[in-house]
Amino acid sequence: MSQAVWNMQEYDYEYAEFIYYTPGDLDREGQLWPVRAGRSLAKPNYKVGPKRIECYSLHFVLEGKISFEYENQQVELQKDDLFCLFPGQTYHYYLLPSEQPLRMNWLALDGGRVMPLLKLAGITPERPFANDKMTPPLKDALDRMLGAMARFERWNPAVSLELQGLACELLAGLMTESPAIHASEPSGWIRECMDFMELHATEGISVQQVAAFAGVHRSYFSSAFTNQVGVSPQKYIQNIRMEKARRLLVETDASVTEIALSLGYPNLYTFTRAFKSFYNKPPLYVRSASSG
Numbered sequence: 001m002s003q004a005v006w007n008m009q010e011y012d013y014e015y016a017e018f019i020y021y022t023p024g025d026l027d028r029e030g031q032l033w034p035v036r037a038g039r040s041l042a043k044p045n046y047k048v049g050p051k052r053i054e055c056y057s058l059h060f061v062l063e064g065k066i067s068f069e070y071e072n073q074q075v076e077l078q079k080d081d082l083f084c085l086f087p088g089q090t091y092h093y094y095l096l097p098s099e100q101p102l103r104m105n106w107l108a109l110d111g112g113r114v115m116p117l118l119k120l121a122g123i124t125p126e127r128p129f130a131n132d133k134m135t136p137p138l139k140d141a142l143d144r145m146l147g148a149m150a151r152f153e154r155w156n157p158a159v160s161l162e163l164q165g166l167a168c169e170l171l172a173g174l175m176t177e178s179p180a181i182h183a184s185e186p187s188g189w190i191r192e193c194m195d196f197m198e199l200h201a202t203e204g205i206s207v208q209q210v211a212a213f214a215g216v217h218r219s220y221f222s223s224a225f226t227n228q229v230g231v232s233p234q235k236y237i238q239n240i241r242m243e244k245a246r247r248l249l250v251e252t253d254a255s256v257t258e259i260a261l262s263l264g265y266p267n268l269y270t271f272t273r274a275f276k277s278f279y280n281k282p283p284l285y286v287r288s289a290s291s292g
Contacts, residue, residue, distance in 0.1 A: 042102035049092035064102030080134035121174035204264035
């Protein structure tokens, strides 16, 4: 019997080690926490289910082959593949003949952030598996996650933050091969660019920087953005800055120079010229008009 078996307990269908974690308030505030984890070595009669669970359970195939059935569908998985059990759905999986014994590690997560993060990795209830995901960095992150869970005997804030960080690192590792932004789906990535511009417009960002954020060529980005939004990216950034400038003039007592520098303009003259060109009125006129 291998050393791996000696470190596990024997069950009807496998040799396995189970690790459990009870979340605290900080875990729940972060909306992401581990529930349990483990390692297993399948016996020749290995089978699980049909069953349902209440959390999200990621199973990583380290060796061997397995048949995974979900929603009246079936897929065969092997080394470096993974599958996920989603809450409330029925699953059934069992050993397939292979030259290598079936070895798996698993990690069950819960919290409001888990589903959106899995979706970003391309793992959904409609397709709850992925092939060739077990890269060396992902294997390392998984080992460290299981090791950390095995070390902690009781909850404390530092433990919570460490486990959240490791869980995020693991999920990020699943996203390394996620589909990039495609031109065939403009509205989604254009919306992300608009959010990026809203957040960073006052930092003097350029259209080239937004195109780089989107991962597309500047000329294509400008054309697609203009078609979708109705104004050019440069004009959109200017609109954001000018609207912020108007609000600061009307709603605060900040000086015009302070407003100019806060909005990313290099000096008062550049800001005043841009503001007058946009509103056809100088900044002080807008401020005085608003005060009656």
